[in-house]
Amino acid sequence: MRSALIKAQQSVIDREFGTAADFFDRVLRDLRISGPVPTNLRGQDVRSFSDMQMNDLVEYWSAYLTGIGIERDVVHNLARAAAERSQLLRAFDDPTAMLEWTISKVAEIVADLPSEAKHIQVGRNPGDVLDPYILAATQNLLCGGDSQRAIEATVAHKALMVLEGLLGHLHEEVLGRMRGNVRAPEPRGELASMIDAVSNPFPGADVVTPPLAKGDPICFHQVKSKTGSMNSSGGHRLALQLVSLRQAYPGAELYAHSLVGTTLTGHRTMGVIHRVDPSIICTVGKSAFRILTGSDSGPELLLRVYQSAFKLGAERAAYDIETASARIVAAFETEAAEAGEGFLESILHRATDGSAAQQSSTTYVSARAARLAARASASVGDAPSTQSRRRR
Structure with a gap:
């Protein structure tokens, strides 16, 4: 922790780059762009350039790239890439490592998004079952009676809750x-x-x-x-x-x-x-x-790493909500057909049927209590009888 605190002190933008020219030169080298550093940046404070907003950075880089003879048809994309790199370098002393960490985290979470019927039927908590009444409302009030669109909306809702949790952790880690x-x-x-x-x-x-x-x-x-x-x-x-x-x-x-x-x-x-x-x-x-x-462009600095990480993370995880929803609908329809029921009725019964003993507090026994009882019963069975103890 002491090393991390010292590294944080040394990574401050003013310590790593003496002038705006030093910072600009680093971006050129990172993107392998051959060109001179603008002379007007040599005496400027690094923050005068590194803290610029995205639109201003794109405009600056576009003018620079045009001035050094870059072809017009590639100037816009290259200027955008240079502006993005500028903001990532402003935010992190090692943008590449930070991006890779964030992409891996995003891909890991995206891989857990709902893709099978079981993923939305019951959550990690056994009491978190798919609500057939909300699904019926979604289908008829929001999706024109289309069951597949209703399932897609449900999957999107579940996914958004996962992403909300992801972002809460990412904010802490990335900042x-x-x-x-x-x-x-x-x-x-x-x-x-x-x-x-x-x-x-x-x-x-x-x-x-x-x-x-x-x-x-x-x-x-x-x-x-x-x-x-x-x-x-x-x-x-x-x-x-x-x-x-x-x-x-x-x-x-x-x-x-x-x-x-x-x-x-x-x-x-x-x-x-x-x-x-x-x-x-x-x-x-x-x-x-x-x-x-420490920057007036702080919100953009965070967005910049997220934009890059979400795009690349999605490619790595290869998740598609329409494909996942179609697979889930097919599973529900097959289940309903096998039971000889309607689509919603089948989901309703799965969400409400269960052991009567486990559905009333008068008879309910938790899994933990059942384990303890079984353990106690086993220990009693293993204990020697009274007559046996007396003989001993």
Whole structure:
């Protein structure tokens, strides 16, 4: 962790590149473009170029590439690629490694998206079954009675929930690997909320920003996708964890960020957090990104890695929702035909039929209780009888 903190301090854009010309030259080399560095960049601060918005970067690179004689028909695509590389290099000291990590993570999650009937019939929780009444409403109210479109909408809904969870984790990981930041290690075990200098140094923080200049504080960041993604009890627990971090690291600055949003109006937990400690800074939208990335183009920096990773990750995972939905519909139709039922009736019976003993709390026995009972019965069977013990 100490090495990671030092690396984050050394990776700050101003330390790696003395001028805008140095940064521009690195992009040229990364893309194997032969051309001189513009002389007007030699005396400029690196951020004057690296923090430009995407449209401005494309325009700048287009003019540059045209000026060095690149053919017009390739200028636009090459300028776009150079602008994207510029933003990725601004965000990460090793854009290629970061992209590969993100692509692998995306492909791993996409491979788990619904592709068979069983994937939407029952979730990981046995009680999470496909709701036939919602499916009937979807089919008739949204899809003009088309069962395949209804299943496709259901698959899309399940997939979106998976992707929402994916993005929550990606935000923490990707922002934690940006220049100047460190991804805080995930707390483990029963004492996950307690500080331990070796195994759990930063409970409550997703991202840590070490002091980047002399006199700067260490900063601890909790990162959420939106302002409504945490309830009040979660906000209270988070605030207590952040306060404990300040006690362990005197002078630390504490942040609770929501990335997507334009205003703190409607922030469900800000009041709860501030009742615990009003000095915890709650931010949303571009203000959150500015603190986390040190750039006014922060939202674009995150989008840039996601755009590339999602495109390449989709190609690697080869997932197609229409193909998956058609396969699922065919399985449901076959099942209905074998039972001599209608499409929705078959799904209804699968979602409601079951052992009567397991459907009422008066007779229900959990799997854990059943295992314990079986274990106890086996141990009684193995024990010597009373007469046998007396003989001994």
